Amino acid sequence: xxxxxxxxxxxxxxxAVIVVVDQVTKWxxxxxxxxxxMWSPWEWLTPIARIVHWSNTGVAFxxxxxxxxxxxxxxxxxxxxxxxxxxxxxxxxxxIKLALMLELGGAIGNLVDRIQYGHVIDFVSVGNFPVFNVAxxxxxxxxxILLIGVWIQEKREKTRRAAATQDQTLDGNVN
Numbered sequence: 001x002x003x004x005x006x007x008x009x010x011x012x013x014x015x016a017v018i019v020v021v022d023q024v025t026k027w028x029x030x031x032x033x034x035x036x037x038m039w040s041p042w043e044w045l046t047p048i049a050r051i052v053h054w055s056n057t058g059v060a061f062x063x064x065x066x067x068x069x070x071x072x073x074x075x076x077x078x079x080x081x082x083x084x085x086x087x088x089x090x091x092x093x094x095x096i097k098l099a100l101m102l103e104l105g106g107a108i109g110n111l112v113d114r115i116q117y118g119h120v121i122d123f124v125s126v127g128n129f130p131v132f133n134v135a136x137x138x139x140x141x142x143x144x145i146l147l148i149g150v151w152i153q154e155k156r157e158k159t160r161r162a163a164a165t166q167d168q169t170l171d172g173n174v175n
Contacts, residue, residue, distance in 0.1 A: 004087065011086050011101050018105025022134040023112060026121040029053050038125075047127075054131045055119040068114050075111040079104055092156075095149030102142030109135030 005012075033039055033053040040050040058065040082104045089097055110133075113120045122131040132140075 007087050008083065011083070011097070011104060014098075014101035015105035015108060018102065018134070018138050019109045019112065022105070022109035022138075025134050026113065026123065029123040030121060033123075049124075049126045051123050052125045052131055054122045054125075055117070056122050056131075057119045068118055072111065072114050075107045075114070079107050079111070082107070093149065093153060095145055095152060099142045099146035099149055102138040102145065106135040106138035106142065109133075109138070 029051065030053065033051065035053050035055070038046075038050050038052045040046040056065075057068050059071065082100050086097065086100050089100075110120045113135075120133065120135075122133050122136070124133060124137075125131045
């Protein structure tokens with residue numbers, strides 16, 4: 001168990017910070033802006049970016065509305081899988097570890113909302129893009145970083161295999 005926490009220390013620290021920031025920003029929105037209301041510090045900024053009080057019972061871009069119980073279960077399963085998989089990563093997989101930290105924090109942040117409110121609180125509104133929150137941003141950035149990390153990992157493995165093949169070829173020619 002001690003080894004588990006030693007390997008997972010940063011996963012839990014970063015995820016916890018994300019959850020705190022996510023929940024504090026949502027609390028500020030819920031306590032200061034009425035549902036459906038909007039706040040913008042400058043009138044000229046309002047068409048571009050604003051803070052709104054909105055909710056989402058679905059997933060990204062408002063898809064699959066009304067399936068909150070399914071998403072609660074899914075968030076628990078995905079969080080468990082992230083914690084499990086994180087343990088298997090090597091030190092050189094730093095980008096993948098960072099991605100999993102962001103994704104775990106985002107998943108738990110939105111899970112808290114689903115359990116507490118029955119929906120996710122969204123508040124960042126940019127242009128005509130769907131409204132989102134800190135947890136959503138962390139999940140999205142985490143997925144992008146994960147894709148980059150996997151691509152780098154595959155490239156590293158391909159290079160390693162090519163070098164091993166070349167070494168075998170050279171060894172075969174020397175004998």
